[in-house]
Amino acid sequence: MTSPILSVRDLERRYGDFIGCTDISFDVWPGEVVAIVGESGSGKTTLLNCISGRLDRSSGSIRYNMRDGRFPDLADLSEAERRFLMRTDWGFVHQNPADGLRMRVSAGANVGERLMAIGDRHYGEIRHTATEWLGRVEIAGDRIDDKPVAFSGGMRQRLQIARNLVTRPRLIFMDEPTGGLDVSVQARVLDLLRGLVSDLGLAVVIVTHDLAVARLLSQRMIVMKSGRIVETGLTDRVLDDPHHPYTQLLVASILES
């Protein structure tokens, strides 16, 4: 593909008179991981929710490169088209797995449900694929009938990842995917994510305040402050040679802690 998978131009989101994010323009290329970083309140979640179609924007454009070759603004898609996109071509990994899972149905059903949403009807095949995906996220096959309420935080997050990836999406949005996990569990989930993203050639937009997560997962970084982009560039360059004083402060604060 010689064009971006997602293209954002002059995006703004206001909350009344208050600016959530403004003057945001960037592209995401197929297979690329872009990290959005910044301190609490800098507008990361507002931006992520706007570009993933979960929050209305105030102005600007967000265009998505559809599988059929169209490159429409999300606002020009019908509600049904947008919903289909969210269930199939896109994934959204929440910080809190409970927001992305159905806690009272089995692990297998959590994964299988997404397959049914794209038209799979064969029970045996759905169960087979679900088992395979549980394996890929390192959940033992004999847990398939257990509900996520009985899982640890790390297992829940891995299950949420499987639920998102089973339909072979092309673009995944992640909001602090390891933010709610114990430090000891974070590394395993990050490692798993990194492997899957690379194996599947996924494009990812990940919001994190953790520069180590950005370093490990992303190729490109967008640094936000007070709702605006203050710096953008290749992740290694931004972290090793930050140009903007705010980025320098962010990097320095990590080194000191």
Ligand SMILES: Nc1ncnc2c1ncn2[C@@H]1O[C@H](COP(=O)(O)OP(=O)(O)OP(=O)(O)O)[C@@H](O)[C@H]1O
């Ligand atoms: N529904 C809302 N109504 C009013 N203001 C809001 C709303 N949601 C967010 N804001 C404000 O917009 C700004 C950006 O918030 P946002 O949640 O996008 O930041 P963030 O960088 O994701 O922060 P955090 O890392 O703490 O989640 C903040 O000042 C916040 O108070």
